[in-house]
Amino acid sequence: MRERLYQTMIELTNGKWSSSLIRSFTQSKISKHMIPSYIKYFNISTQDTIQKSNDFTTLHDFFVRKVKEDSRPIDKGTTSIISPVDATIETFGDITEDGLFYVKQKTYTLQDMLGSEKIASSFQNGKYIVLYLSPAEYHRIHSPVDGKILRQYILGEKSYPVNKWGLQFGKQTISGNYRMLTELEMPNEKKCIHIKVGAMFVNSIELTNNSTVWNKGEEVGYFSFGSTVVMLFEADSVEFSSKVHPGKFVRMGENVANML
16 A cells, blocks of 8 residues: 555655756755755765855756765776766676566666566676665766777656665666666676666766776766666676675775676
8 A cells, every 4th residue: 555655645745847847956056045944854075075065056066966076986996897876776686597687675677667578688697786775875977897889778767766666665666766777898898887867856967987998996987866886797707895785885996796
């Protein structure tokens, strides 16, 4: 009953008009006055931001703020795969032989997630990790590994919230939300799919890097609201770090897995 009520309320409020209204407000000069309250409400530390809080012209500018380079050191291991974002590890694990994986006791299929049976078949028996960014986090997106882009495409339209309620009660939140997918060939010649999942109301995922090769740690884009990153890996291509566990907060640049 709660799940049905939640989905109905989201469907009633989650449309182009509401997204446009919120986007317009956060990008307006008047939204600048909300920045101090936003910082206080989410208890955000601004010590590592390049700009001072008073220098941001809109709430959106603060939301996509850049941070000092030395505040996010990149793991230098030759086989390491880093977290591409500041985020909480929602879950991680093995993808089944049938291409299934699980988030908040919900079952997802690779085919739904990737929109292609052919692409999905490459990741059966592989691994996955789900990283959740709250509205408080640094929202720039970086490359998790050195890699050559094999394909990049967009799926989905509307989005459910990607917080714990959205994952628990939403309608196939991760595989149904608006999302941008980037398939990379890693140095071990195995494939990784880096999936940027949009959040409710503001589906904006902006690319800032249009090259065909990504270097580990370099910025590739940003989210315009709280969002999620999912990474999928081919079978026998990676192993997760022993320090990785659900609920752990990781900063961009920290090692989360290693190539085999």
